[in-house]
Amino acid sequence: MIDNCANKMENEGCFMCKERHADWFCNLSPQALVEFETLGMQMTVPAGSTLFFESQTARSVYILCGGHVKLTTSSKDGKTLLVRIAKPGDVLGLSAAISGTVYEITAQAIEPVQVKSFQRQDFLHFIEHHLEGSMHATKMINKEYRDALGDATRLALSMSIAGRVARLLLEMTSGARDAKPRFTMSLTHEELATMLGTTRESITRVLSELKRKEIIAIKGASLTILRKSALELLI
Amino acid sequence: MIDNCANKMENEGCFMCKERHADWFCNLSPQALVEFETLGMQMTVPAGSTLFFESQTARSVYILCGGHVKLTTSSKDGKTLLVRIAKPGDVLGLSAAISGTVYEITAQAIEPVQVKSFQRQDFLHFIEHHLEGSMHATKMINKEYRDALGDATRLALSMSIAGRVARLLLEMTSGARDAKPRFTMSLTHEELATMLGTTRESITRVLSELKRKEIIAIKGASLTILRKSALELLI
DNA sequence: AATCGTTTGTGACGTAGATCACAGCTCTCA
DNA sequence: TGAGAGCTGTGATCTACGTCACAAACGATT
Numbered sequence: 001m002i003d004n005c006a007n008k009m010e011n012e013g014c015f016m017c018k019e020r021h022a023d024w025f026c027n028l029s030p031q032a033l034v035e036f037e038t039l040g041m042q043m044t045v046p047a048g049s050t051l052f053f054e055s056q057t058a059r060s061v062y063i064l065c066g067g068h069v070k071l072t073t074s075s076k077d078g079k080t081l082l083v084r085i086a087k088p089g090d091v092l093g094l095s096a097a098i099s100g101t102v103y104e105i106t107a108q109a110i111e112p113v114q115v116k117s118f119q120r121q122d123f124l125h126f127i128e129h130h131l132e133g134s135m136h137a138t139k140m141i142n143k144e145y146r147d148a149l150g151d152a153t154r155l156a157l158s159m160s161i162a163g164r165v166a167r168l169l170l171e172m173t174s175g176a177r178d179a180k181p182r183f184t185m186s187l188t189h190e191e192l193a194t195m196l197g198t199t200r201e202s203i204t205r206v207l208s209e210l211k212r213k214e215i216i217a218i219k220g221a222s223l224t225i226l227r228k229s230a231l232e233l234l235i
Numbered sequence: 236m237i238d239n240c241a242n243k244m245e246n247e248g249c250f251m252c253k254e255r256h257a258d259w260f261c262n263l264s265p266q267a268l269v270e271f272e273t274l275g276m277q278m279t280v281p282a283g284s285t286l287f288f289e290s291q292t293a294r295s296v297y298i299l300c301g302g303h304v305k306l307t308t309s310s311k312d313g314k315t316l317l318v319r320i321a322k323p324g325d326v327l328g329l330s331a332a333i334s335g336t337v338y339e340i341t342a343q344a345i346e347p348v349q350v351k352s353f354q355r356q357d358f359l360h361f362i363e364h365h366l367e368g369s370m371h372a373t374k375m376i377n378k379e380y381r382d383a384l385g386d387a388t389r390l391a392l393s394m395s396i397a398g399r400v401a402r403l404l405l406e407m408t409s410g411a412r413d414a415k416p417r418f419t420m421s422l423t424h425e426e427l428a429t430m431l432g433t434t435r436e437s438i439t440r441v442l443s444e445l446k447r448k449e450i451i452a453i454k455g456a457s458l459t460i461l462r463k464s465a466l467e468l469l470i
Numbered sequence: 471a472a473t474c475g476t477t478t479g480t481g482a483c484g485t486a487g488a489t490c491a492c493a494g495c496t497c498t499c500a
Numbered sequence: 501t502g503a504g505a506g507c508t509g510t511g512a513t514c515t516a517c518g519t520c521a522c523a524a525a526c527g528a529t530t
Contacts, residue, residue, distance in 0.1 A: 073384060073388050074388070075388050079392045081387075081388050081391050081392050083384065083387075095380055095381065098377050099374065099377050099378070104381055104385075105384070128366070128370075134369060134373070137373065138369075138372065138376065139333065139334065141376050141377050141380055142376050143334070144380050145379055145383055146330065148380060148383045148387055149383045152316075152384075152391070153310050153316050155387060155390060155391040156316050156390040156432050157310040157314045157316050160487090161486085161487070188506090188507065188508090189508070190506095190507080197391050197392045198488085199488060200507095201489080201490095201508095202486095204508060204509060205487095205509085205510085208508095208510090395517095396516085396517075423476085423478090424477075433518085434517080434518060436478095436480085436517090436518080436520095437516095437517065437518075440479085440480085442478095
């Protein structure tokens with residue numbers, strides 16, 4: 001699944017990490033952080049690799065340090081829905097670890113990503129013995145819950161296919177402070193379609209329309225957002 | 236909002252509660268339960284009352300002891316979505332209490348309900364000082380997250396209007412072990428429509444269809460589910 | 471009982487998006 | 501360099517629902 005576990009990153013760990021900010025595990029108190037750091041294993045995962053699959057028994061928890069990971073879930077009839085695109089700082093697999101059951105989602109790297117991985121037991125042991133860590137965990141799950149609820153609301157109540165595409169494009173570039181953010185779209189229309197709960201043809205039509213209106217530009221795999229505000233209006 | 240806070244129930248509290256089962260706060264260890272019990276105030280809320288509104292600052296946490304409460308959330312354009320129907324044993328307002336922000340949903344009694352209400356501070360103080368309570372809280376939020384995610388998946392990927400109605404009817408009667416559960420439907424088609432993110436006419440048509448197929452029977456406000464399995468197939 | 475407001479039932483029609491079908495592209499690989 | 505295999509683009513239906521419009525049923529009030 002992860003075919004280069006041995007490929008440890010040569011970075012300096014949480015203390016030197018540029019992505020650190022409040023609410024992240026990587027921003028615990030210094031002494032807790034030292035302990036926490038030793039529990040996890042820093043690694044790089046190539047694009048396309050799956051960190052874990054839905055309905056698989058949860059063995060690990062991951063903290064995403066760099067890159068984007070797509071989180072999807074499936075309905076009984078096999079259709080797939082994009083839950084969200086995880087960004088650096090997100091914790092993956094936390095819910096499954098806490099409930100002690102199976103992963104509720106599938107996490108797949110859409111580009112080379114850096115993660116810090118923890119054995120489920122180590123992770124739980126840590127949060128159970130650090131009030132600090134425990135509160136972090138609770139709050140993170142709480143945040144995931146709120147996000148999921150918000151997504152559900154938008155999806156169920158209004159969001160057109162164009163809106164879903166717009167949301168995805170904005171999520172892919174969130175963090176970028178560019179006026180006209182650009183990124184490499186490494187997914188086919190087919191993949192986008194299953195991620196957004198629609199069909200390949202609809203994706204093609206929406207993207208064509210966005211190009212026609214000069215809201216986005218596509219050259220090969222490179223996609224540029226020309227008018228972010230127009231995308232936001234579609235959500 | 237709650238217009239009879241003074242109306243304390245004359246029940247015997249958690250120790251005598253028939254609804255107690257694993258995973259509920261009301262099933263803590265005896266000594267923790269004694270302390271917990273004194274923090275909360277048992278009360279009865281009439282049908283139609285709102286326990287709390289979306290985007291209101293969270294002041295209280297409620298444990299639902301009896302009756303059903305509808306949990307809804309709204310999109311920016313004002314449309315309302317049914318999140319779920321809370322059942323006895325559910326904790327309401329926990330997420331908002333933990334995040335220390337606003338309620339993410341609106342909780343309205345759809346029949347007279349019994350709740351145990353806690354000041355947010357008391358509740359948080361309790362869970363922060365009882366590992367037992369803390370783990371309960373974390374797991375309950377986790378469960379809410381998983382439920383929300385499951386709902387979102389079904390809503391976004393497949394669920395037809397008939398499916399949403401079926402889900403609602405099954406939720407209204409969950410807990411009942413009757414072969415043909417019956418309950419009082421106190422909501423108009425109009426209300427059902429906004430709750431399910433659809434229109435009044437569609438609700439009318441779906442219910443007519445279900446009656447025609449003898450999956451449900453309606454006499455006045457009394458609704459009987461004749462073939463539960465047929466409803467489950469629609470989801 | 472007569473009246474009015476609310477709720478429910480139903481037809482006619484419009485629209486977004488799924489489905490089907492097929493044609494032009496772009497890669498890869500021999 | 502040519503042949504597949506998978507992508508992308510686009511038209512032609514089909515369908516579930518939303519929207520509009522109006523009639524019938526029900527419940528409260530006088």
